[in-house]
Amino acid sequence: MSALFSNYGRRDLQIESGSGSKLTDHAGKSYLDFTSGIGVCNLGHVHPAVTAAVENQLKKVWHTSNLFQSDLQEETAELLVKPTHLNKVFFCNSGAEANEAAIKLARKFTGKTKIITFEQSFHGRTYGAMAATGQDKIKKGFGPMLADFQTVPFNDFDSLIKYADSQTAAVMIEVVQGEGGVIPGNESFLQRVQHHCNDHDILLIIDEVQTGIGRTGKAFAFQHYGLKPDIVTSAKGLGNGFPVGAVLGTEEVSTAFGPGSHGTTFGGNPLAMAAASAVLKEVFSDVFLDEVMKKSAFLIEELQKELSPCTEVLEVRGLGLMAGIEFSHKAAPLIQELQNDGLLALPAGECVLRLLPPLNMSYEELAEGVKKISKAVKKKSILV
């Protein structure tokens, strides 16, 4: 019997090692990884620069606490905000924690309590992040929720303005809903949300836990649409597998977090900062991000070409290297079929196959993945 809680529905597969876009299981079978550890290992597994940075830090000091100055935190924060209009960073350890801090910051800064979020959204499993999440199945059995969260339909501006009032502290949104089904926000919707927030003293919080750190071909996904959020949350790809999260904010909102107002023991840990700064030096470059966009165009085009004859494929969509294939049936059997054939992929919602390959996956590997997906879908189309 396992000594672990059974809160994860684990697959019957144990990974032994990884290198680049490949993983190897304990029986020696190799897999092409289109999961990146759920959008985490954006530079692939055991990336040499990140590994060297962590190894170097391992020999110096592991943990010092936030009682002391940290050049490593300062440097990593500067790298993180550099491509944005934001200028302050709070480091934590995960996406949920980053969102939790963002919610606290928005309430404290505005003195207001209401937060508007969206159906199908996912913001994490802590109480604030869970209350913000627009999926009943995530909240089931854990009530009562934290008060004053209102969930409205995504991409529907009229519903949003029905609920936004003088007590609204913030709108919290994913530019592309990840867990909810790889659903991109409409450009005009996102821009109207931004304008409404500006005009009504409502803060805009963008959850970039999944979409950030180059995943969509920009440093952060909000940059595709010229948005100017007050607060951005980040985690997943920030440490390429080393646990680290962050809240980015304007100078103005950051003033609400004065000394003693918020904190965490491990936030900004030297090992996490070594990993994150190595990641940011690689990912936040125009050359790297342009290549992500080229690979994205290649992947989406190849998927559309291969899957267009399949009637059960309803849509191929995405932004950057965050792709979703929506089916008229559940995605789970396909994921198993792909695993058998040496490709690891993810679900998003019930009927969407989600692809989050490492951002530096080669064109050959992307093409090999598309072939495997096409083969599995066509095999399934015989079955369904």
Ligand SMILES: Cc1ncc(COP(=O)(O)O)c(C=O)c1O
């Ligand atoms: C958009 C988004 N926000 C928040 C989270 C929660 O992050 P974590 O699991 O690191 O707490 C996730 C995780 O999937 C996510 O996709």
